[in-house]
Amino acid sequence: MKAIVKTSRTRGASYRDVEVPVINKDELLIRVTAASISPADLAIYNSGGPGFATPTLPFVFGQEFCGEVVEIGSLAKGFDKGDFVSVESHIFCGVCGQCRNDQRHICQNLRVIGQDVPGGLAEYAAIPARCAWKHTDDSLKDIGAVMVPFGSSVHAVLAEDLVGRAVLISGCTPQGLFAAGIARAGGAKRVIALDASAYRRKLALKMGADTAIDSSAPDCLAKVMRASGPEGVDAVIEMSGHAKAVSLGLKALRPGGRFVAFGLPVTNLSLDYAGDIVKRGLRLEGIAGREIFRSWYKMESLLKSGAVNPRPAITHTFPMKDFKKAFALINSKEQKCGKVILTP
Ligand SMILES: [Zn+2]
Structure with missing residues (x-):
């Protein structure tokens, strides 16, 4: 063969x-x-x-x-x-x-x-x-x-109820694109997609995202906050593994929000562990496979x-x-x- x-x-x-x-x-x-x-x-x-x-x-x-x-x-x-x-x-x-x-x-x-x-x-x-x-x-x-x-995207997105929630899809990789559609179907009130590629942002909109924001823009976090409302998003589905995107995702979450870690970073990340996670009561969830x-x-x-x-x-x-x-x-x-x- x-x-x-x-x-x-x-x-x-x-x-x-x-x-x-x-x-x-x-x-x-x-x-x-x-x-x-x-x-x-x-x-x-x-x-x-x-x-x-x-x-x-x-x-x-x-x-x-x-x-x-x-x-x-x-x-x-x-x-x-x-x-x-x-x-x-x-x-x-x-x-x-x-x-x-x-x-x-x-x-x-x-x-x-x-x-x-x-x-x-x-x-x-x-x-x-x-x-x-x-x-x-x-x-x-x-x-x-x-x-x-x-199935990995289903696992990542639907691990918790998203009905009425604002969701940030960080990284429009194929799994991020699937995740946008799944979040939409899961009842999210707002699906915000983030990626540097204009081509992939367009695909995210086709998959059901309400907004697709250029992650390479300097005022990207402000744009995410404008799209989500001042409190921030309820859930971040992090598909990219990029250090900058992880940091942005943590800051875009409202206190008590859920950060879904799926994308694999190529280097160890440096995080404001106390300020971004502990003191804001975030929930961090690693997703491996289905x-x-x-x-x-x-x-x-x-x-x-x-x-x-x-x-x-x-x-x-x-x-x-x-x-x-x-x-x-x-x-x-x-x-x-x-x-x-x-x-x-
Ligand atoms: Zn076993």
Whole structure:
């Protein structure tokens, strides 16, 4: 089969022939119909140095994909050949304290498909059956590859009731764009989006944001406060991981507000911990992945009812062989893209 493969500890990847994976008894073989490029895929593609911590090379990466079941292990129950599935990229152990307390997304023995075990930027992928989400029909087939990032946004936004709240979406990454639509559907009275890219601000408005503010403008915080009302926003969904955006988000929150930390900073942050968090009684909540599978039930409902349409945030589709164009687009300074999909 053809796959996008990391072959050396240098920037980039190759499109080449590799063996079709052989499944274990508890696994399914999926014929991949679409894969989207995740931030982690981008980091693996761009990396080359000793920080590249995936298993032995060559390695097939790719964390976000969907497809059709073509082979079923003897212990994998509840699936038929031809089933359309999306893949939960987090492999949970099922027996640790978190797993037994309904927190599989932060399993102590978590392994990630496409990072710790081979992934889905390929024609076929072997996945544990417990990580497959079987769709009840084909109505979400065109967006099956984005269930993982969409689910993370569902988890981040809907961890708390947003009805009547003013929400700041900090960073219009694909997950930020999804979050804007989810906050709207969740009953937010005001959805304010923040990003330096004019292209992505326009997408945020399409996704349901009321206002999209340029994060590179010097009076950005004042603009957020004007849009939210003088008390500030009730919740910040921080998707960018940028130090400046984190600091701005903390200041834009009203006392007692909720700061959702999702975006991953590339360096350690320096915060006014006492002034911005402790004394203002803020609530800080880290969000890693999706609640397995609570977030999946929520997203199925949001998507099938039409409450959220994620399609405006999916801006480009390339054949898998043209992956270099896709990665170059996401890496470009202008960032004139939302979610980018590859098809085998
Ligand atoms: Zn576990």
